[in-house]
Amino acid sequence: MxxxxxxxxxxxxxxxxxxxxxxxxxxxxxxxxxxxxxxxxxxxxxxxxxxxxxxxxxxxxxxxxxxxxxxxxxxxxxxxxxxxxxxxxxxxxxxxxxxxxxxxxxxxxxxxxxxxxxxxxxxxxxxxxxxxxxxxxxxxxxxxxxxxxxxxxxxxxxxxxxxxxxxxxxxxxxxxxxxxxxxxxxxxxxxxxxxxxxxxxxxxxxxxxxxxxxxxxxxxxxxxxxxxxxxxxxxxxxxxxxxxxxxxxxxxxxxxxxxxxxxxxxxxGIINIHNKEKELVRYALDKLKSVNNIQIYGPQDSDKIVSVISFNIKNTMAEEIAYTLDNKYNIMVRAGLHCAPSAHDLIGTKDIGTLRIGIGYFNEREDIDILVRALNEIQI
Ligand SMILES: Cc1ncc(COP(=O)(O)O)c(C=O)c1O
CATH class of the missing domain: 3.40.640.10 (Type I PLP-dependent aspartate aminotransferase-like (Major domain))
Known part of the structure; x- marks a missing residue:
């Protein structure tokens, strides 16, 4: 899967x-x-x-x-x-x-x-x-x-x-x-x-x-x-x-x-779509916080963001983690500057980029659970 x-x-x-x-x-x-x-x-x-x-x-x-x-x-x-x-x-x-x-x-x-x-x-x-x-x-x-x-x-x-x-x-x-x-x-x-x-x-x-x-x-x-x-x-x-x-x-x-x-x-119903994604973002923020060595960027408030979450794992390159997630766990996320370099000036990640998850209407909580488990395992 x-x-x-x-x-x-x-x-x-x-x-x-x-x-x-x-x-x-x-x-x-x-x-x-x-x-x-x-x-x-x-x-x-x-x-x-x-x-x-x-x-x-x-x-x-x-x-x-x-x-x-x-x-x-x-x-x-x-x-x-x-x-x-x-x-x-x-x-x-x-x-x-x-x-x-x-x-x-x-x-x-x-x-x-x-x-x-x-x-x-x-x-x-x-x-x-x-x-x-x-x-x-x-x-x-x-x-x-x-x-x-x-x-x-x-x-x-x-x-x-x-x-x-x-x-x-x-x-x-x-x-x-x-x-x-x-x-x-x-x-x-x-x-x-x-x-x-x-x-x-x-x-x-x-x-x-x-x-x-x-x-x-x-x-x-x-x-x-x-x-x-x-x-x-x-x-x-x-x-x-x-x-x-x-x-x-x-x-x-x-x-x-x-x-x-x-x-x-x-x-x-666009409100229902928004609510579903918002709930998944709230769930993801909550779960991601438990990942070892994670730094999450942005307001960490599902009412204030669309379904995009950027983060890094201390001392590991974003690209390396994205590669392992894909090759070992079949999880597709994006790593890098995401074509928006000045946004990285704000959060101090212009040199290293971020890992970004983009949650969609068809994602479920289980997808987040599997991601969080993988992020923890990668660091063992
Ligand atoms: C905020 C923003 N503007 C513009 C674009 C460019 O979109 P497209 O490749 O569909 O032209 C993107 C795509 O990542 C985006 O996130």
Whole structure:
């Protein structure tokens, strides 16, 4: 038996309905969407539109046309950041960002001379919203924050940050990679202008899916231009959504699978999913504390984090433990910096990284028990 505890990287297993939907589409339809006018292509259009509607309603958004599909959240974040920022602009971000945001900003700093203010979170991994307001400048053109850290799990005060952004009329972009599908998100209530999501983590959909929800009128220049299936004689990118930002053949089978995943989440109830994961996190924190020589990072409070726990075992390299867990115990966890180097500055682990478990909806207490037993045995 193998135990998968790397759901923060990608969720596994997926609901059966998701795999079935992908398979059925590939075997029984297989046509592109937004391209043909024959019946199967129309069906494909309909299924894609249904996923736009499912995604929109999950986040309490009422304009499915402004749900833009991309291949993952990295592409979605690049699209929003590069589509908004211009030469000489200023951007405010957090010290918990994944490289999907951070490398994008650093590249623009080099290429078009943007300036970046990184707001340091405290040692527990929380941002003080006062620091954001104090750093707003005349040329601040974007605030981009991850909703939940992929190293510490800490949940940021998105609604309050969004309120500040609204007051200063600055676009507010949220990286919901670790939160969408497990934390209830309401783009209106939470003052989110642009929500970036990835389909394959807590949304339980296939890899190769993700996107943006554009809850604002700020202009976003397209990241790519090309065929959209319509307006073909027009020589420029159309200026209406979703075609303005969605170019090239979509991952139709993946998006249909994502639609089924969102239905699965709605049927289970996102609160029930969140509660189950929260209970597993509480259980895991409690059990992990008993492991010899363990140092757990972050607030160690299941109400304050998503299902991500980082830790180290004193005097043993994280990679070594992850290797033994995999090879001797069939337990899959992640070791390293998790593509978020500045989060490690906060907890002093930039040189050594951490072991990270990402608990998912399909994990059970027994998985944690087996992990804890293995961690103790490894040290004997
Ligand atoms: C907070 C955060 N942002 C962005 C990403 C990138 O996700 P993807 O590889 O799906 O683009 C991840 C994935 O680990 C993440 O945890």
């Amino acid at each position: 193998s135990i998968y505890l790397d759901n923060a990287a990608t969720s596994y297993p997926k609901p059966r309905e998701v795999a079935d939907a992908v398979y059925n589409f590939m075997v029984n339809n297989g046509t592109s969407s937004g391209r043909g006018s024959y019946q199967k292509a129309m069906e494909s259009d309909f299924l894609i539109y249904n996923t736009r509607k499912e995604i929109a309603s999950l986040f309490n958004f009422n304009d499915p046309k402004k749900v833009i599909f991309t291949s993952n959240i990295t592409e979605a974040l690049n699209m929003a950041i590069k589509g908004i920022l211009k030469r000489g602009d200023h951007v405010i971000t957090s010290s918990l960002e994944h490289n999907a945001v951070w490398r994008c900003l650093k590249t623009l700093e080099k290429e078009i001379n943007i300036s970046i203010t990184k707001i340091d979170a405290n040692k527990e991994g929380y941002t003080n919203i006062k620091d954001i307001e104090e750093n707003i400048k005349d040329n601040t053109s974007l605030i981009v924050f991850t909703q939940a850290s992929n190293v510490l799990g800490t949940i940021q005060p998105i609604k309050d940050i969004g309120a500040i952004a609204r007051r200063y009329k600055i676009p507010f972009l949220v990286d919901a990679a670790q939160s969408a599908g497990v934390l209830p998100i309401d783009v209106k209530e939470d003052n989110i202008d642009i929500l970036a999501f990835t389909g394959h983590k807590s949304l339980l959909g296939p890899m190769g899916t993700g996107g943006l929800l554009i809850n604002c009128e700020y202009n976003i220049e397209p990241l790519k231009v090309g065929g959209t299936g319509g307006d073909s004689a027009y020589e420029y990118q159309p200026n209406y959504y979703p075609n303005k930002l969605e170019t090239g053949t979509l991952n139709v089978s993946g998006i249909i699978g994502l639609g089924e995943a969102v239905k699965f989440i709605k049927n289970k």
